[in-house]
Amino acid sequence: xxxxxxxxxxxxxxxxxxxxxxxxxxxxxxxxxxxxxxxxxxxxxxxxxxxxxxxxxxxxxxxxxxxxxxxxxxxxxxxxxxxxxxxxxxxxxxxxxxxxxxxxxxxxxxxxxxxxxxxxxxxxxxxxxxxxxxxxxxxxxxxxxxxxxxxxxxxxxxxxxxxxxxxxxxxxxxxxxxxxxxxxxxxxxxxxxxxxxxxxxxxxxxxxxxxxxxxxxxxxxxxxxxxxxxxxxxxxxxxxxxxxxxxxxxxxxxxxxxx
Numbered sequence: 265x266x267x268x269x270x271x272x273x274x275x276x277x278x279x280x281x282x283x284x285x286x287x288x289x290x291x292x293x294x295x296x297x298x299x300x301x302x303x304x305x306x307x308x309x310x311x312x313x314x315x316x317x318x319x320x321x322x323x324x325x326x327x328x329x330x331x332x333x334x335x336x337x338x339x340x341x342x343x344x345x346x347x348x349x350x351x352x353x354x355x356x357x358x359x360x361x362x363x364x365x366x367x368x369x370x371x372x373x374x375x376x377x378x379x380x381x382x383x384x385x386x387x388x389x390x391x392x393x394x395x396x397x398x399x400x401x402x403x404x405x406x407x408x409x410x411x412x413x414x415x416x417x418x419x420x421x422x423x424x425x426x427x428x429x430x431x432x433x434x435x436x437x438x439x440x441x442x443x444x445x446x447x448x449x450x451x452x453x454x455x456x457x458x459x460x461x462x463x464x465x466x467x468x469x470x471x472x473x474x475x476x477x478x479x480x481x482x483x484x485x486x487x488x489x490x491x492x493x494x495x496x497x498x499x500x501x502x503x504x505x506x507x508x509x510x511x512x513x514x515x516x517x518x519x520x521x522x523x
Contacts, residue, residue, distance in 0.1 A: 359447025
């Protein structure tokens, strides 16, 4: 077809090298072409397809985030002790009711973690909400991890942030001001200098404590944990170890017992 207007073509088969259309081209049946270029294609099926592709991309991104988070948690579970310390804290929220059907638990947890992270000077992923207990209001048990690094100056900054946080949490007026958007809040308990241990290590310590509390025979036990101290039996040697918070590991000596 030559490069000129042909007017309207209806009910005909048209064969040509190219079609140049300055405005609209309406085809009722089929267009077969080796190459079709268009600035905009209006089609509900194509729009629906793009929407589904975008939804799949968002789901894949979320799955990757969940995978990375699960990988971090799994690594933390397998690592017995991490260099550093944690602060155990118990907070009481007067105006929170977990049984309220309109209460958004996920939003509350996220808000609490972000607020604590900002005040403690750590990343939100270093905040662990261990438990939320319904007590007419809510009691929250929380762990705040201060992991050490290989840089001495950075460790001094971490210690300074922890000290400032502890000082603030021991000031009732500062606590009330810090958490005012969550209603009345009191610090019931706060404990610093606690070793950062994995879930597996906590389970082991719990088993040891239950065995001792129940009066179980410890004849075949190879080690016992008492606060920061660990007693370990190796052959005919007794090792007495103490957890050193500065280096994040157990240190101590060995006693040779006479037969």
